[in-house]
Amino acid sequence: MSESSVIQVSNLKRVYGKTVAVDNVSFEVKKGEIFGFLGPNGAGKTTTIRMLTGVILPDPDEGEVKILGIDIKEDPISVKKIMGVVPELCNVYVDLSSWDNMILTGKIYGVKRKEREEKAEELLKKFGLWERREEKTRKFSKGMKQRLILAMSLIHEPKILFLDEPTSGLDVQSARMIRKIIEELRLKGKTIFLTTHNIEEANLLCDRIAIINKGKIVAIDSPEKLKSTFKRMQSVEVAFDRMPEDIKWCRSIPYVNECKELGDKFRVYTKDPDSLIKKLVNFAEKNNLKFISLNTLGPSLEDVFVALTEKVEAKYHE
Amino acid sequence: MSKLYTKRTFLYTLKTSLVITEKNVRIYYLKAPIIIFGILFPVFFFLAFALGRKVIPFILTSGLIAMTLFFTSSSVGPLITPWERNAKTYERLLASPVSLSSILLGDMLAGAIFGVIISSIPLTIGILFFNAKFFHPLFLVGNIVLSSFCFSSLGVLLASLATEAPSQVMMLSSLVRFPLIFISGIFIPLDKFPFWGKVIAFMSPLTYTVDAMKYSLYDLKSYPVLINLWALLFFSFVFFSIALKMHRKNLIKVL
Numbered sequence: 001m002s003e004s005s006v007i008q009v010s011n012l013k014r015v016y017g018k019t020v021a022v023d024n025v026s027f028e029v030k031k032g033e034i035f036g037f038l039g040p041n042g043a044g045k046t047t048t049i050r051m052l053t054g055v056i057l058p059d060p061d062e063g064e065v066k067i068l069g070i071d072i073k074e075d076p077i078s079v080k081k082i083m084g085v086v087p088e089l090c091n092v093y094v095d096l097s098s099w100d101n102m103i104l105t106g107k108i109y110g111v112k113r114k115e116r117e118e119k120a121e122e123l124l125k126k127f128g129l130w131e132r133r134e135e136k137t138r139k140f141s142k143g144m145k146q147r148l149i150l151a152m153s154l155i156h157e158p159k160i161l162f163l164d165e166p167t168s169g170l171d172v173q174s175a176r177m178i179r180k181i182i183e184e185l186r187l188k189g190k191t192i193f194l195t196t197h198n199i200e201e202a203n204l205l206c207d208r209i210a211i212i213n214k215g216k217i218v219a220i221d222s223p224e225k226l227k228s229t230f231k232r233m234q235s236v237e238v239a240f241d242r243m244p245e246d247i248k249w250c251r252s253i254p255y256v257n258e259c260k261e262l263g264d265k266f267r268v269y270t271k272d273p274d275s276l277i278k279k280l281v282n283f284a285e286k287n288n289l290k291f292i293s294l295n296t297l298g299p300s301l302e303d304v305f306v307a308l309t310e311k312v313e314a315k316y317h318e
Numbered sequence: 319m320s321k322l323y324t325k326r327t328f329l330y331t332l333k334t335s336l337v338i339t340e341k342n343v344r345i346y347y348l349k350a351p352i353i354i355f356g357i358l359f360p361v362f363f364f365l366a367f368a369l370g371r372k373v374i375p376f377i378l379t380s381g382l383i384a385m386t387l388f389f390t391s392s393s394v395g396p397l398i399t400p401w402e403r404n405a406k407t408y409e410r411l412l413a414s415p416v417s418l419s420s421i422l423l424g425d426m427l428a429g430a431i432f433g434v435i436i437s438s439i440p441l442t443i444g445i446l447f448f449n450a451k452f453f454h455p456l457f458l459v460g461n462i463v464l465s466s467f468c469f470s471s472l473g474v475l476l477a478s479l480a481t482e483a484p485s486q487v488m489m490l491s492s493l494v495r496f497p498l499i500f501i502s503g504i505f506i507p508l509d510k511f512p513f514w515g516k517v518i519a520f521m522s523p524l525t526y527t528v529d530a531m532k533y534s535l536y537d538l539k540s541y542p543v544l545i546n547l548w549a550l551l552f553f554s555f556v557f558f559s560i561a562l563k564m565h566r567k568n569l570i571k572v573l
Contacts, residue, residue, distance in 0.1 A: 016570075055412045056570060077330070080415035087413060091406040095345045107337045108414045149410075162413075 004030045006191045012063035021047040023215035034192045036206035044215040053085045084153035088164035094138040109156035123151040143174030164195045199302040213309045226304045233299030239265035239292040334416045338424025356393030360385045379444030380531035381504040391433025391466040395473025396491040398425045403482035429470025450535040458534035464550040465527040471557035478564035480571040503528045508540040523553040
């Protein structure tokens with residue numbers, strides 16, 4: 001285990017009845033890193049996060065979680081004090097105002113009175129909730145509640161932040177604000193463990209990504225390296241001035257792995273974009289077609305995610 | 319070192335449970351199920367029992383105070399956990415640096431405080447209108463405090479049901495609480511019970527509250543006085559220990 005690792009997970013396992021929710025998961029998260037944790041629904045993300053945050057404490061035979069070198073089983077309270085958590089399905093106390101929610105959280109985390117009042121004011125201002133601090137949060141929109149939950153998770157200045165789907169179901173402004181704040185937190189040296197279904201969000205924010213499926217980690221790397229390992233998923237997007245007469249025109253062209261019709265254009269997947277483009281030019285000349293657009297595209301993180309999770313899915317059903 | 323650590327852990331548990339209590343007091347005391355099951359029910363029960371009948375004052379007063387204490391203290395606990403699960407605030411609480419025992423202790427304290435506050439009303443009525451006197455004031459305080467802890471622990475235990483629907487827990491709690499009213503010497507003195515009735519009454523914590531109340535306010539008793547307090551302490555401990563175990567067991571089922 002490296003010294004700069006703030007989260008160390010070894011052989012984590014959790015079984016519910018006959019279902020293996022988390023299957024021998026091991027990884028490390030380094031200090032100051034935004035670590036994305038992706039997976040389809042039911043892949044084991046939430047169970048893993050619950051085990052990392054001490055909501056479920058792993059049994060001795062269920063592996064080991066160390067946060068800043070402290071074993072979560074040995075001293076869960078000390079570990080919880082150094083982390084801020086935004087669970088996937090969570091809410092504020094709707095019978096309390098946003099100010100009271102902040103103060104209550106500060107008290108729970110043992111933040112001293114003066115400090116918690118100053119911090120509550122600073123965070124409510126930062127998250128655009130200061131003007132409505134005395135209103136009961138029952139009247140707040142989902143975006144406002146989510147901003148408040150994130151603000152509450154920061155009141156004790158945590159070193160590590162666990163965010164489970166922080167922007168899920170939010171309006172564009174609130175989602176952008178939360179992403180901006182995550183970036184600011186990274187600049188402050190905080191370590192962030194981020195779960196999201198928004199692949200583009202993970203692509204833009206994360207230094208490294210782990211993909212989990214059927215309880216197992218199927219890949220861990222930086223977004224760009226993950227993409228580069230999927231060269232066969234490079235593609236060329238092409239639009240002609242009219243549709244080719246033969247709807248199966250792609251099949252006649254060498255270097256094509258797969259072809260998809262996307263509205264008025266085609267996305268052609270290949271391992272060798274250069275050779276494919278040359279063949280496409282020949283094809284266009286031969287069929288008297290004019291190019292409207294021609295773009296080369298690398299594999300998106302979404303392509304990688306789908307490829308990895310489908311591969312495991314196929315293996316699982318064999 | 320280990321003693322120091324244990325002491326520190328104990329103080330931390332106590333400190334965080336007080337924060338949880340404060341939260342519970344602010345959020346749950348005025349919730350409709352608590353008002354209905356905790357305050358209105360004992361009032362209606364009492365009226366149905368006392369109106370138009372000649373009831374001996376000591377039975378009336380001690381029964382009313384004990385019943386109020388029982389209903390109010392045990393009405394808060396069953397609501398909090400399912401309400402928090404339903405409102406999706408429970409997991410955030412579990413992820414915070416608060417142990418499950420602190421959370422449950424906080425829930426128990428909230429119920430106990432509620433019981434003590436509300437039962438002061440029938441106590442005042444008893445003293446003003448029904449000849450109740452402070453024969454044993456310290457014993458009265460001990461009885462009220464221990465009974466409120468005991469019944470609020472029962473409430474916390476009932477809340478361990480693996481559900482996020484408060485109505486289901488309230489239903490279960492009514493099912494458990496109502497029979498106890500009739501077997502604990504509230505409406506009929508214990509010495510008029512048949513033998514099997516006395517055996518059943520012996521197993522109800524409410525019996526000891528009623529008996530201790532009669533002793534405190536009218537200098538009457540059925541059991542040796544200290545037995546009442548020890549029994550209440552024993553039931554509190556048992557209820558809370560089982561509650562802790564059950565909440566831990568059912569934790570993951572309802573997240």
